[in-house]
Amino acid sequence: VAPSLAECEAHDAADPLAEFRDRFALPEGIIYLDGNSLGALPRATAGHLTRVVEAEWGTGLVRSWNEAEWIDAPRRVGAKIARLIGADSDEVLVADSTSVNLYKLLRAALSADPARHTILTEPGNFPTDLYIAKGIAADDPGVRVHTVPREALVDAAGPGTVVLLTHVHYRTGERFDMAAVNSVVRGRGGIVVWDLSHSVGAVDLDLAAARTELAVGSGYKYLNGGPGAPAFVYVARDLQARLRSPLTGWLSHAQPFAFSDDYVPAPGLDRFQCGTPPILSLAALECGVDLYLEADMALVAAKGQALCDLFLERVERLCTGLELVTPRDPQARGSHISFRHPHAYAVMQALIARGVIGDFREPEVIRFGFAPLYNSFTDAWRAAEVLAEVLASRAWDDSAFQVRSRVT
Amino acid sequence: VAPSLAECEAHDAADPLAEFRDRFALPEGIIYLDGNSLGALPRATAGHLTRVVEAEWGTGLVRSWNEAEWIDAPRRVGAKIARLIGADSDEVLVADSTSVNLYKLLRAALSADPARHTILTEPGNFPTDLYIAKGIAADDPGVRVHTVPREALVDAAGPGTVVLLTHVHYRTGERFDMAAVNSVVRGRGGIVVWDLSHSVGAVDLDLAAARTELAVGSGYKYLNGGPGAPAFVYVARDLQARLRSPLTGWLSHAQPFAFSDDYVPAPGLDRFQCGTPPILSLAALECGVDLYLEADMALVAAKGQALCDLFLERVERLCTGLELVTPRDPQARGSHISFRHPHAYAVMQALIARGVIGDFREPEVIRFGFAPLYNSFTDAWRAAEVLAEVLASRAWDDSAFQVRSRVT
Numbered sequence: 115v116a117p118s119l120a121e122c123e124a125h126d127a128a129d130p131l132a133e134f135r136d137r138f139a140l141p142e143g144i145i146y147l148d149g150n151s152l153g154a155l156p157r158a159t160a161g162h163l164t165r166v167v168e169a170e171w172g173t174g175l176v177r178s179w180n181e182a183e184w185i186d187a188p189r190r191v192g193a194k195i196a197r198l199i200g201a202d203s204d205e206v207l208v209a210d211s212t213s214v215n216l217y218k219l220l221r222a223a224l225s226a227d228p229a230r231h232t233i234l235t236e237p238g239n240f241p242t243d244l245y246i247a248k249g250i251a252a253d254d255p256g257v258r259v260h261t262v263p264r265e266a267l268v269d270a271a272g273p274g275t276v277v278l279l280t281h282v283h284y285r286t287g288e289r290f291d292m293a294a295v296n297s298v299v300r301g302r303g304g305i306v307v308w309d310l311s312h313s314v315g316a317v318d319l320d321l322a323a324a325r326t327e328l329a330v331g332s333g334y335k336y337l338n339g340g341p342g343a344p345a346f347v348y349v350a351r352d353l354q355a356r357l358r359s360p361l362t363g364w365l366s367h368a369q370p371f372a373f374s375d376d377y378v379p380a381p382g383l384d385r386f387q388c389g390t391p392p393i394l395s396l397a398a399l400e401c402g403v404d405l406y407l408e409a410d411m412a413l414v415a416a417k418g419q420a421l422c423d424l425f426l427e428r429v430e431r432l433c434t435g436l437e438l439v440t441p442r443d444p445q446a447r448g449s450h451i452s453f454r455h456p457h458a459y460a461v462m463q464a465l466i467a468r469g470v471i472g473d474f475r476e477p478e479v480i481r482f483g484f485a486p487l488y489n490s491f492t493d494a495w496r497a498a499e500v501l502a503e504v505l506a507s508r509a510w511d512d513s514a515f516q517v518r519s520r521v522t
Numbered sequence: 523v524a525p526s527l528a529e530c531e532a533h534d535a536a537d538p539l540a541e542f543r544d545r546f547a548l549p550e551g552i553i554y555l556d557g558n559s560l561g562a563l564p565r566a567t568a569g570h571l572t573r574v575v576e577a578e579w580g581t582g583l584v585r586s587w588n589e590a591e592w593i594d595a596p597r598r599v600g601a602k603i604a605r606l607i608g609a610d611s612d613e614v615l616v617a618d619s620t621s622v623n624l625y626k627l628l629r630a631a632l633s634a635d636p637a638r639h640t641i642l643t644e645p646g647n648f649p650t651d652l653y654i655a656k657g658i659a660a661d662d663p664g665v666r667v668h669t670v671p672r673e674a675l676v677d678a679a680g681p682g683t684v685v686l687l688t689h690v691h692y693r694t695g696e697r698f699d700m701a702a703v704n705s706v707v708r709g710r711g712g713i714v715v716w717d718l719s720h721s722v723g724a725v726d727l728d729l730a731a732a733r734t735e736l737a738v739g740s741g742y743k744y745l746n747g748g749p750g751a752p753a754f755v756y757v758a759r760d761l762q763a764r765l766r767s768p769l770t771g772w773l774s775h776a777q778p779f780a781f782s783d784d785y786v787p788a789p790g791l792d793r794f795q796c797g798t799p800p801i802l803s804l805a806a807l808e809c810g811v812d813l814y815l816e817a818d819m820a821l822v823a824a825k826g827q828a829l830c831d832l833f834l835e836r837v838e839r840l841c842t843g844l845e846l847v848t849p850r851d852p853q854a855r856g857s858h859i860s861f862r863h864p865h866a867y868a869v870m871q872a873l874i875a876r877g878v879i880g881d882f883r884e885p886e887v888i889r890f891g892f893a894p895l896y897n898s899f900t901d902a903w904r905a906a907e908v909l910a911e912v913l914a915s916r917a918w919d920d921s922a923f924q925v926r927s928r929v930t
Contacts, residue, residue, distance in 0.1 A: 155579050171749055172547040173547075175556065177879070212798075245772055246769070360658075360661050361621065394571070
């Protein structure tokens with residue numbers, strides 16, 4: 115039996131993470147279940163950004179590269195993210211976008227071993243992962259992209275393989291067993307690049323324990339770093355000196371301010387920096403990450419699972435016509451729940467009109483993300499209620515909900 | 523005879539661009555001559571950024587990709603920059619960093635013609651330009667980087683050549699004749715990639731008239747976009763459909779929100795987008811670019827030349843021990859003036875201690891940038907005065923000015 119509203123309120127009252135909800139500037143009357151696409155705004159961000167803009171840029175001017183430690187921001191924020199994912203502080207760096215970082219790691223992994231010639235991934239992986247891989251193959255006749263359904267994927271790995279996987283699937287929410295995949299692929303002589311975009315800040319991650327070698331992740335989803343926030347790159351320490359980034363911008367140099375004509379890569383992870391770091395975006399990302407440093411990540415992951423469980427139970431009790439896409443087993447999924455519905459686009463538009471913001475993904479999928487730092491049990495309860503109303507009212511018959519916007 | 527302070531004040535009073543100075547939040551008591559490294563803060567930026575953060579991100583949340591037109595920002599701000607450089611609105615896009623954009627264009631130019639195998643550039647080019655080129659050659663045995671001093675450079679171009687040049691040299695201030703170089707290189711069957719980082723917002727640029735094919739530029743120097751602001755990429759319209767970016771992230775796709783597994787590049791310049799655009803940094807850049815849209819670019823360029831002329835005349839009248847590095851001919855230089863001095867680092871530290879901020883560049887160079895929108899003729903006059911005091915006092919004997927900071 116799904117819990118009552120009173121029971122949800124009791125859950126919220128007992129939630130050790132409940133205090134974090136007030137640290138976010140969520141609009142009144144909105145149940146925001148799209149933090150897996152764009153995380154909510156931390157209350158601290160606007161003030162911090164104003165200080166960085168007015169005091170550091172406006173008054174400090176170029177001196178702030180030293181005096182406000184701008185030059186350290188990629189490493190400093192990277193070290194903070196490292197604490198959330200079970201990595202060491204010198205194994206994570208903030209730089210560029212997820213797409214650019216995928217390119218760096220895939221090419222670095224391929225060029226490190228002349229026997230490597232195949233990027234192995236699954237059909238339906240997040241588009242940018244597939245497109246970056248395909249772009250590399252289009253540019254280099256020695257590289258091919260091989261897509262294999264996940265059931266058979268690791269068995270297709272071999273000594274020439276760089277496996278590219280998104281840890282939590284953006285659409286279905288399915289989660290790989292990272293340690294198991296790493297182990298099998300390593301045993302077969304391959305190497306894995308993980309995309310943690312839909313995992314970081316939402317599920318338990320221990321990259322050291324899982325013996326993960328390479329990973330990237332987004333700053334603007336559960337990390338709440340703001341629209342288009344810079345991404346991060348993880349390279350296990352033992353691998354750093356053996357890998358060469360293809361994007362050898364000046365901040366990847368061992369001595370960037372010597373202005374030498376000769377290129378010498380930085381000895382450690384800094385070789386995966388490239389151009390001048392985007393300080394304003396980094397400042398916003400740091401506010402998002404700092405909130406997580408106050409939270410117990412085990413509680414964060416457990417709450418995400420509990421919110422998903424509650425929502426799923428209640429939707430299945432109240433709604434008809436939905437096909438569950440996401441695994442029921444919390445260990446086999448991330449922190450979002452997806453359903454297929456023949457009128458998925460219109461259903462989501464009708465939900466948004468009623469103040470429940472999730473999103474639509476091709477084909478015919480509605481998706482609800484649960485951000486443990488700011489979503490509550492009553493959010494999950496009410497969202498299921500509103501979804502049931504939308505379905506019962508056949509909202510898709512309303513033409514207003516059928517007009518597609520460009521970005522969905 | 524160099525003008526008097528009274529004459530400088532008269533110049534400022536008659537300056538049609540003088541009103542722009544108040545549009546910047548410059549600190550009291552500072553003469554800022556490093557806008558060629560990091561541009562000053564426009565007064566409008568902090569408020570605009572707060573609105574983007576609080577209203578668009580905080581309240582609009584994920585809906586702002588459509589409703590606040592975030593998704594159009596790379597094209598919208600690119601089209602504005604196009605107006606400053608003599609390009610059409612669909613020929614400029616804001617994306618990534620200068621370094622990443624250099625990589626895109628160099629690889630695109632190389633891969634467009636199998637006969638192209640050489641990146642031709644000059645020794646002493648800005649480090650990131652050299653390093654990106656060398657990184658491409660390190661990854662691809664079919665590509666080599668050939669450096670030739672500028673006197674002999676275009677004569678070394680041929681059908682297999684991609685010429686990579688910084689239009690205004692970051693250290694010496696020397697400026698290439700863009701149209702002449704384009705013409706000679708094209709006549710020899712090569713193609714030129716221009717780095718406009720030290721030109722845009724400071725000197726006359728007419729990419730159409732110069733028949734420029736490919737260019738990149740920085741957003742954080744004269745454009746005043748903020749520390750690490752995103753950069754721009756220019757591709758002449760006729761070339762766009764023939765070039766393939768190596769960085770095929772999802773926003774380079776013809777239909778990014780179709781979430782198809784197959785990669786199809788966008789028909790036009792959007793194929794040089796890559797990952798999700800950094801909206802907060804783009805918002806700050808847009809404030810900087812918007813100020814230029816109110817100015818007459820011919821006046822901007824003329825004022826930059828006049829400021830440099832005045833500073834140079836007065837320094838040569840008052841100072842000894844400096845060796846001019848920058849050409850005297852305004853048509854042969856950008857908007858900064860550099861001198862060599864055996865104690866250059868300490869001289870610049872002493873200037874900064876006295877409120878005149880320029881910068882130091884290896885080896886032994888002090889550099890003074892003149893930003894036409896906010897520097898005045900009295901700034902130039904006073905800076906020369908302070909430089910003369912620093913030199914006369916042998917400030918380099920003071921050990922406090924000899925301690926090197928990491929970033930200079």
